[in-house]
Amino acid sequence: MFVINPQDRTPIFSQLKKQIIEFIGIGILKENDQLPSVRSLAADLGINPNTVSKAYQELELQGYLYTITGKGCFIAKTIKSEDIKNNKLEEFRRLSKECYRYKIDKNTLINILNEEEVNEC
Amino acid sequence: MFVINPQDRTPIFSQLKKQIIEFIGIGILKENDQLPSVRSLAADLGINPNTVSKAYQELELQGYLYTITGKGCFIAKTIKSEDIKNNKLEEFRRLSKECYRYKIDKNTLINILNEEEVNEC
Amino acid sequence: MFVINPQDRTPIFSQLKKQIIEFIGIGILKENDQLPSVRSLAADLGINPNTVSKAYQELELQGYLYTITGKGCFIAKTIKSEDIKNNKLEEFRRLSKECYRYKIDKNTLINILNEEEVNEC
């Protein structure tokens, strides 16, 4: 389900967090879905359970998960899913602004949007 | 000229590199322009000279700068400007793809493009 | 009768204990009242019978309950009610002290007391 790239310089627990947030955003992980257990996921990915635990705990602090000790970790109310989309939109706005500063033409950007829309189908 | 945010988690030398590259891309820094000396820039920004030095060294390795010992650092051929645009476009393509995966509507994205185009004027 | 919040980080058996003690304090549960059986309460609350059992056992150890094997669990002498009030008062004193240390004004605290007194009616 999740993929860790050891070459990537971003910390393992961050890679994991990012993927979980993405899966919530895309809708693969839904409210009250149970996440794999700390130990099993660690074994699957070949990493230390503490590392998985750290990812889960930070996600809990940020409100993406809730934990029931002795039972497992579960996706929190999907309100967060809207937050995730909004973050993406903010990122998009920032990047658009940057493109304009580099004097990139709006039509060039819209062409890319059209191309990728087709790829997606 | 440059702005450093020490609270930002991205290393200071990276912040500096990024801004120099951006200035080359936008055209504020042109071929053969001289950069401020390591010491003076460090003093201006209130950071360690080693940090400035590290930024300059990496930029030289990547071909953005050339150094003349005893004289200073200078911007290398501005051809890089095109590369930077292309990098931005690739980034834009990647982000668009992601937005579609999040089921964000194309019109929402185009609206943002329109809004930012106006802001830019 | 009892309410369990599995998402709450306090262990379920503690939540249960706390509510039983409160009910004794308020007078809802009186001396010699019978508590629901371990199995039925567990079924009602959708939790593990072991968890209910643990709560009952600890309460018995603390003198709040007595058990008659084969018949069930019963509330012990209600004298405990006074103790509970005193505990609350001690807690109140501790918290008041803390508020003062935080430079919170006495009038602010009295206002809250007045507001809640009205709500209670």
Added chain:
Amino acid sequence: MFVINPQDRTPIFSQLKKQIIEFIGIGILKENDQLPSVRSLAADLGINPNTVSKAYQELELQGYLYTITGKGCFIAKTIKSEDIKNNKLEEFRRLSKECYRYKIDKNTLINILNEEEVNEC
């Protein structure tokens, strides 16, 4: 400066977090004050640096601190200090409500407030 009670069942890192938050609330720790380094505090308290680090990191996630890698940890904008007071007030309101439910008289509570106010001076 900080005190760890190993007898206390609450986790060490939580005890530490709590004390730091209190110190911010009381005003002992102010905006931009530097906290002791992870290693030195760990040595002082006789605990593992990782444990201190965990406390600091959670406080950062919650907005109480900011970290400059290579320099240290610093108290964030004191806006948080208001939050801390408000949390105390909420706690006070909850406890007041509870006292009333136990049929504790308002005057009893006000007497305690008066007594503690004197002690504080």
Added chain:
DNA sequence: GTGGTCTAGACCACC
């Protein structure tokens, strides 16, 4: 020097 990450391995509480 600073903090950040990771591992290995231990022990605990809860269900």
Added chain:
DNA sequence: GTGGTCTAGACCACA
């Protein structure tokens, strides 16, 4: 079985 905490010890990046 679940997650939570802690230690010891290693290595890295940054200033």
